[in-house]
Amino acid sequence: MKTIQDVAKELGVSTSTVSRAISGKGRIGKETRERVLKYIEENGYYPNAAAQSLAQSKTNNIAIILPEVDTLVEMPFFHTCMYAVEEMAQANDYDILVVITSGKDPRPLERLILNRKVDGMILTRTYENDCFVPLLLEKKIPFVTIGQTEKEGVVQIDSDNAGACMELTSVLLSKRIGRIAYLGGSMEQMVNKCRYKGYLEAYRQFGKEPESGLIYMNLVNKVLIGKAVEELVKKKADCMLCQDDFICDEVLHILAAENIKVPEDMRVASCHYSRILDNYPIMITSLKFDIMQLGRTACKILLDMIDGKEVPEKTLLDYEVILKESTK
DNA sequence: GACGCGGATTTCTCCTGAAG
């Protein structure tokens, strides 16, 4: 592989001239610049990324942190998010490193920072008492979170999960669907806390309180979801409001297996739409968030931070309530 | 502990030549 020295030597100029010709920075004659660029074009030269990173104290890499869950490959949210981040990163000459780690193990992140492999990070999931956030704050590396955090001074980008869930619940309540069961996932995840908050707030605004017997939290596996569905059918809830598409998918699966018709026998709604809900003959009432927009925005804000620009601490993106047959 | 190396960038000083 040619180095800048090789190019300089073969053209009979100095390395600084070659560097200036490539970057366009500093004073350089038009003819010299063109001569250098033409040579590079014809003979091939590509700057050594490691050396560039050394000289600039910059890697042009960012890391995207995905949660380590066995169902990750089935979760369209993270695919879309990653795609959007990659799209924005690429457009700005950045590459991404994908890190999959459990919410409790910050070591892979620490290693990336210590090895100076990345200029910034995007956390795609946030937790209550997040162990990543204090580490990243301490290391003073630019980072953004997709999802909310309790810590002050953290740049966060999120869909308005609380607002969206409140609106969806309110819409259902105003349709005289009063006994809305709530099927929630891990309460350690901030996104789930936000959605649950929205559900409760909607009831409060109607001057009511949800029945505690209809609220099922921490449904972290199919067995627990199955049990919750079984009980809720017996309790004759008016509607099953699922905290995410994954839970909803499982709920619909169980109802179909039990021959329980949606919406005649049980109404179903999801706090998050994804294409896995298209697998059913019936359209599901759900909340639609623009994940591409979320990913792009998060990446852009991170790149701005890396460039030392001022960025907003909180960015809340809009949502859409999609009413379909499943709650008729 | 000091030093040198790896490769690119940036900054600084100095030189050359052309224009006014």
Added chain:
DNA sequence: CTTCAGGAGAAATCCGCGTC
């Protein structure tokens, strides 16, 4: 003669590692 654009080239810098 002065001024300044255009360029050369040295040196510092980035960081980790190996050698003395």
